[in-house]
Amino acid sequence: MVTITPTSSLAGDVLLFEVPAPRDEKWIAQLQERYPGLEIRWHTSELTMMPKPLPDEVYDGVTLLVGFMPHPAEKLPKVRYVQLMSAGADRWITNDLYKNPNVTFCTANGTHAPQIAEWVIGTWLMANHQFLSYAEQQKKATWNRQPSLHIEDSPGLRMGILGYGAIGRHCARLGQALGMEVYAYTRSEKATPEARKDDSYVVPGTGDPDGLIPAKWYHGSSKESINEFLAQSLDLLVISLPLTDATKYIISKEQFDILAKKKTFVSNIARGQHINTDDLIEALKEGKIRGAALDVADPEPLTDGHALWSAPNLFITPHVSWQTPHLFQRIQAVVERNLEGLSGQKPTLINVMNKTHGY
Numbered sequence: 001m002v003t004i005t006p007t008s009s010l011a012g013d014v015l016l017f018e019v020p021a022p023r024d025e026k027w028i029a030q031l032q033e034r035y036p037g038l039e040i041r042w043h044t045s046e047l048t049m050m051p052k053p054l055p056d057e058v059y060d061g062v063t064l065l066v067g068f069m070p071h072p073a074e075k076l077p078k079v080r081y082v083q084l085m086s087a088g089a090d091r092w093i094t095n096d097l098y099k100n101p102n103v104t105f106c107t108a109n110g111t112h113a114p115q116i117a118e119w120v121i122g123t124w125l126m127a128n129h130q131f132l133s134y135a136e137q138q139k140k141a142t143w144n145r146q147p148s149l150h151i152e153d154s155p156g157l158r159m160g161i162l163g164y165g166a167i168g169r170h171c172a173r174l175g176q177a178l179g180m181e182v183y184a185y186t187r188s189e190k191a192t193p194e195a196r197k198d199d200s201y202v203v204p205g206t207g208d209p210d211g212l213i214p215a216k217w218y219h220g221s222s223k224e225s226i227n228e229f230l231a232q233s234l235d236l237l238v239i240s241l242p243l244t245d246a247t248k249y250i251i252s253k254e255q256f257d258i259l260a261k262k263k264t265f266v267s268n269i270a271r272g273q274h275i276n277t278d279d280l281i282e283a284l285k286e287g288k289i290r291g292a293a294l295d296v297a298d299p300e301p302l303t304d305g306h307a308l309w310s311a312p313n314l315f316i317t318p319h320v321s322w323q324t325p326h327l328f329q330r331i332q333a334v335v336e337r338n339l340e341g342l343s344g345q346k347p348t349l350i351n352v353m354n355k356t357h358g359y
Contacts, residue, residue: 010064010343011037014078018054018067019085020047021328031336035343064342066335070095079103081342083335087112087167089353090243090271098355105353106338110166110201111330112322116295117170117206119321120238120267121178123293126315127265128152155179160234160264161214162226162250163241164190165359166200167269169208171238176213180236184214185229187221187357200351201334221246223254230258236265242359243271252276253283260288269321272298277308284311295321 015031015038023042032038041062043054059075066083073096082097082105089105092098098105126132130149137144159175161168164184172182190196196211208214218229230237237259241247251266256279259266266289268275277298283289291313300319302308309316334351341349353359 009037010035010339013037013063013342014039014041014061015064016058016062016066017042018045018065018071019043019328019331020045020068024332027332031339035339066331071097073097073100081338082106083331083338084108085331087165088242088271088359090358093244093358101355104349105355106334106349106351107353107359108201108331108334109351110203110207111327111334113166113170114203114206115324115327116167116240116269116321117174119295119317120171120269120293121174123267123315124154124236124265127291127293127313128154132315153178156181157235158183158233159236159238160229160232161185161238161240162229163239163270164211164214164217165240165242166198166202166207168238168240169198169211169213170206171240172208172213173206175236182214183216183218183229183232183234184211185218185226187219189219190217201330201337203330226250227255227258230255230264231261233262234259234264235262236267239266239268239270239274241270241274242357243273244358248273249276250274251280253279256280256283256288259283263288263290265290266292267294268292269295272296272300281307281311284313289313291315295319 022044028040028042031040041058043058053072053075056075061078062076063078064081065076065079068085070092076097079097080103082103084105084107087107087109089098089107097103129151133146133149155178157180159172159180160183161171162185164186168184172184175182190211198207198209198211202209218225239251241250251274253276275298280292284292293315295317296319297308297316302316338349340346
């Protein structure tokens with residue numbers, strides 16, 4: 001958490017929601033009752049990577065912004081707080097609002113963790129128990145146990161989590177429930193119990209808030225430190241890093257060669273550019289890894305006919321692992337908590353970004 005200079009109230013502030021959700025009149029009324037003088041504007045947007053700028057009158061006077069994609073900084077000269085709907089900010093880092101040291105950015109870290117972790121574990125179980133092969137057999141209406149298929153359960157296997165944030169922590173919780181040993185990797189060292197705690201938003205009953213699950217912790221920002229982590233005989237590698245210049249193509253040919261010793265299964269739910277796509281295709285074709293599950297791709301959207309579609313032992317979904325009917329309710333909880341901080345009712349904000357590190 002980051003301590004902020006509190007304001008006595010939010011009177012005079014203008015809060016703009018630019019979100020792919022219908023206007024919530026009941027919640028707006030509750031916020032305005034709690035913060036008299038706070039003006040709230042709501043623009044229901046489409047979920048698109050190429051949003052259109054809003055009319056000038058919508059931007060006029062806005063000081064607090066909740067949204068997903070970047071907006072023109074010149075339209076928002078008074079903004080001091082940006083609440084993202086995403087866990088990462090890679091789409092914002094070239095925006096002048098992001099570059100402005102007087103504008104605080106907070107992520108939606110923690111709001112996506114349950115559903116994305118379930119996607120990770122679901123695809124892992126699907127691959128290990130050959131569900132897709134049996135689904136194809138069912139279409140043929142035949143009964144065949146397919147004894148040549150390799151089936152494996154999870155107790156005693158090792159999960160390596162590259163990026164131990166909210167999503168990684170809930171992957172660890174679910175993996176531990178399956179009997180897996182968990183290794184965690186972070187950019188900075190987490191040498192003390194206090195350092196291993198998670199101070200971001202947590203859905204009750206999920207994650208690893210105290211950092212107690214990993215059997216071993218690794219850290220660093222160099223390729224050598226990454227490679228050391230990957231060499232730990234991982235059965236499942238979960239990529240849950242933010243995308244920064246330092247993490248682009250962090251998994252390429254050299255790293256696949258390391259993973260080949262164990263034939264690791266690779267799961268990427270972060271960003272497509274963490275993995276070199278050509279090297280992934282080669283690793284799958286040559287059997288360096290046992291398989292992969294991707295909810296993200298490079299390029300994204302993945303073009304029709306791309307070679308990745310036909311790579312063996314690969315499952316792809318079109319960046320949907322974040323979906324749940326509960327997402328906006330969780331984002332509302334983050335917004336409510338941070339309005340308490342901005343108004344001086346709490347001394348801190350949650351999910352505050354480190355702009356230098358990019359997450």
